[in-house]
Amino acid sequence: MHVVWFKRDLRIEDHAPLGEAARRGVVVPLFIYEPGLWQGQDSDARHWAFARQCLEELDGRLRRLGAPLVVRSGDAAEVLRSLPVTALYAHEETGNGWTYERDRRVRKWARESGIPFTEFPANGVVRRLKTRDGWSRLWQERMRQPVTAAPARLEPHGLDEGALPPAKAAIEVQRGGERAAHALLESFLERRGERYHREMSSPLTAAESCSRLSPHLAWGTISARQVYQAVQRRRETAEGTWRQALAAFVARLHWRDHFIQKLEDEPRIEFENFVRAYDGLREEEFDAEKFERWKEGVTGFPFVDACMRMLRETGWINFRMRAMLVSFAAYDLWLHWRPVALHLARMFTDYEPGIHYSQCQMQSATTGINTVRIYNPDKQWRDQDPKSEFVRRWVPEFDDPKRYPPPLVRHDEAAKRARDRIYALRRRLEARAEAEQVRERHGSRKRPTRRRKG
Ligand SMILES: Cc1cc2nc3c(=O)[nH]c(=O)nc-3n(C[C@H](O)[C@H](O)[C@H](O)COP(=O)(O)OP(=O)(O)OC[C@H]3O[C@@H](n4cnc5c(N)ncnc54)[C@H](O)[C@@H]3O)c2cc1C
16 A cells, blocks of 8 residues: 655645555555644634645545545544555655654654655755755756656555545635646636736735735645746747746745745744844733734724735735735734734635745844835835725725724834834844854845835
8 A cells, every 4th residue: 555645735736756656556645634733823724624625626536546535534643553554655845843743753653664655845845955055956957847647547445535524714715626726827827917017016906916826836736846837838928018927926936935945944933033133022022902903904004904804804915915914013013923923824825834934034024134124004005005995995994083993003103113123133243143144044045136115
């Protein structure tokens, strides 16, 4: 029995572990529902709702090939111990601290039981990377490797199939599954993506003009390689604004793995500041009332609140608005990034630990290597929603002083105070030395691009 352990790779196309197992003999496609993982502080029912749809479709596909998905619930090592395993195959996972520890336990079990456990790279992330020099080249190589075809058929395994626990999300999540992922990619490359680079920043246009592939990439219904190769084929015939749009899009696919690589190299950044010299900057001043108002979307800043409310209701918001939400929490409200990140992790259907914690730290200025970027919520409102259509939709009471609260803080004062405190710390030598180490270990080797202010 060649067990293929499906984790965040819920597809049959471009699935190297499945391809390899199918060449060896009888395949048991396995999914383990792990209660401990789903009880985590970063977990929400919306994640399971999405994953469950992906798993239902995956089961249908595997069933048609001849071997339905086997579902078990419990601790992964215990579940594997209970199955007739000859060899185990999986993708490398750069997940949160919980999955990191679980993978160690599974590897230990495999070692002690004498069961070969083969893990395949999941994307452009390199395990046990020695240096960031040359990483981009490695990434390109990975993206250009041929896609593994789905097996033509699988031998029946005859095991009891088990069942997926029900999903109870409070919102309607994006559609899961390989079919939905490919449909999104196609509509993006044929139609929706033409003005991607121009329309990604406003929450009015981004929902349609961005690819919306993020939960699919996070749950692996499509691989980064499949997306990359489809984009490169499309670029051959691209004209006009399509060229810039597709170049901007490929850059983001690259960023994806660039960020995930940081967590792969240093799992502690899920919990600790990149630069430890920033420890203590905000922790003792955490204001629970401000945090609640931020989470509820009642800060008195209509554009900030509209973004939070859209996110809560739909499970998605565009990049710039994510950055603004964190910037507002980190600078205006002076909240430590960790509770902020956990809340957003639960809200994002596409929660991807590697991107998420790096981004949250970057927008809170605890990485030490990035420019401190404090978003002005009212300027963003003017720039991205000049007719207030977005704000009216999500915060219809915004201009009624009886129903909508006054601003929690004064932005200009709060931003100045935050900037002063961060730069005072930055100037301290110890922080500078540590930041250099972060740059050496995680920094992009490209020259920085210039960014617009505000
Ligand atoms: C504070 C903060 C937290 C974030 N947390 C997550 C997260 O948990 N999961 C997640 O997938 N993205 C996260 N992002 C990055 C980005 O906002 C989303 O990937 C993007 O909005 C998803 O929509 P899309 O698929 O339509 O993106 P597109 O613009 O169509 O981009 C295509 C893909 O490229 C990758 N990508 C895009 N932008 C970035 C970026 N800035 N950094 C790294 N990869 C990128 C994603 O995989 C995305 O699906 C975060 C950004 C911020 C500022």
